[in-house]
Amino acid sequence: MKFLKQLFGRDDKIFDLLEASASEAQASVRLLKEILGSTEGLPAMTALVQARSKDKRITEDITEHLCRTFVTPLEREDIENLAVALSKIPKTVLKFSEKLLICHQHLDGEDFSQQLRIMEQATDTLVEMVRMLRAHASLVDVKARNETMHVLESEADRIMLELLKDLYSGAHDPLRVLVLRSLHETLERIVDRCRDAGNVIFQIVLKYS
Numbered sequence: 070m071k072f073l074k075q076l077f078g079r080d081d082k083i084f085d086l087l088e089a090s091a092s093e094a095q096a097s098v099r100l101l102k103e104i105l106g107s108t109e110g111l112p113a114m115t116a117l118v119q120a121r122s123k124d125k126r127i128t129e130d131i132t133e134h135l136c137r138t139f140v141t142p143l144e145r146e147d148i149e150n151l152a153v154a155l156s157k158i159p160k161t162v163l164k165f166s167e168k169l170l171i172c173h174q175h176l177d178g179e180d181f182s183q184q185l186r187i188m189e190q191a192t193d194t195l196v197e198m199v200r201m202l203r204a205h206a207s208l209v210d211v212k213a214r215n216e217t218m219h220v221l222e223s224e225a226d227r228i229m230l231e232l233l234k235d236l237y238s239g240a241h242d243p244l245r246v247l248v249l250r251s252l253h254e255t256l257e258r259i260v261d262r263c264r265d266a267g268n269v270i271f272q273i274v275l276k277y278s
Contacts, residue, residue, distance in 0.1 A: 081203065090199075095195070097124075097158065100117045101162050104166060105169075114166055147272075165255040165256060175248045195263050198215070215271040225256075232249070
């Protein structure tokens with residue numbers, strides 16, 4: 070019976086896996102918050118590496134499940150596109166953390182709280198949107214969440230422009246300017262990844278509406 074369910078796509082494993090991947094994206098941002106809020110971020114850094122590895126396994130499980138299932142609850146291309154979009158979030162968070170570990174001595178108490186707030190809101194919204202796929206939520210509700218995601222992305226862009234204006238004012242050491250620009254651009258990219266995943270979900274729901 071289990072084999073028949075997998076063959077004809079009558080189980081919810083795809084939704085389970087997609088929701089697990091979204092949760093890992095959410096968890097990675099929370100771990101990043103721990104790293105930035107601690108004077109000793111190595112334990113959280115280790116957890117972040119583990120979270121990234123776990124998400125890679127989830128993405129592999131999605132691919133394997135698609136190969137073994139004859140009928141899927143969503144089109145295969147849509148599932149694959151969403152899985153890839155979700156996997157890029159923990160990957161980018163880890164990339165930021167690696168940069169942070171290398172150049173932390175140049176930060177001098179730099180405040181990343183604004184970006185963290187936006188990233189937390191973006192991943193929280195994304196988790197809601199992924200869960201809406203299983204619940205067959207209305208296009209109106211999904212569109213509202215997607216619009217929220219775009220508002221957050223616009224706010225991240227605004228913050229980035231303000232930071233660049235300050236960095237290019239001539240008041241900072243050139244090396245510090247290069248370091249901070251790279252870090253802030255990576256943080257902005259995390260929000261962009263969330264927006265991209267939200268767009269994929271909206272397009273899926275739009276297709277089935």
